[in-house]
Amino acid sequence: ETEPVEEDAAVALEGLVSLWIHNNCSSVLLIGQDQTDEIVPLNGGASLAYRWRSPTAPKKIRFSIAGKATDWRWSNSITFSVGSSRVRLEEGYVNSDIRGLHGTYLYVVVKDTGVRRDMFLSGEITLANMLRHNLLYKVRVKRREETVWQTISSGDFNSETMTCSVLCNTEYETVLKLKYKTSGSGWSGDIPLKECRKENMPWLVKRMY
Known part of the structure; x- marks a missing residue:
C-alpha cells in the first residue's frame, strides 16, 4: 500500500486537532509553549497542527x-484566545494601542470555527502585484547609519497575486526592488516601503529594462 501524501495527511488531521498555527510570513519562525523546552520551526507559508x-x-x-544567531530570545507569550494582538519579537509583547516603538512586530489573529481554532501570524508588510506581468522581487533593509543593504525576503511575484508578509524592523530603512522574469531585464530602483502621508504622490522608480 502506498503512504498518503502529506496534503491528505494534513486534511485528515483537521478533524482530530483543534489548534492550528499558520505562518503567513516569508520568514521561518520558531514557536514554543511557554515555560517548556519546545522549539518548533515553522516555514514561511506553512501550517502546523499544534498540540500542547x-x-x-x-x-x-x-x-x-529563526536565524544563525545563537543569542536569540523568545518574545513574551500570548494565549491561544480569539482576537488580535501584536507581539514584539525578541523584546516581548506590546499592546496594539502603543504607537511609535521601534522593533520587529508579529501580528497575530486567532479565529474560532467551532471545534477548530486557527492562529494566523503575519508581518508588517504584504506586497500585491496588480500587474499582468510576472515579476521577481526582493526586500532589502539597512540601519540608517550604515551603508550595506541586506536582503530579508525575495522570490517570484506572479501577476495578480500577493506575497507572504515580510517581517521588518521599524528602526531600519526598507526598500523594494522589482524586475521582470524575462531574461536580460534589470532591477528597478529602490522603492521606499514606508507610509506616504501625502495624497496622490507615488514614488518615482527607475524603469526596469
Missing part, C-alpha cells in the same frame, strides 16, 4: 525568528 507540549505548563505560545 506539556499539560501542566501555561497554555501560552511564544515566538522568535
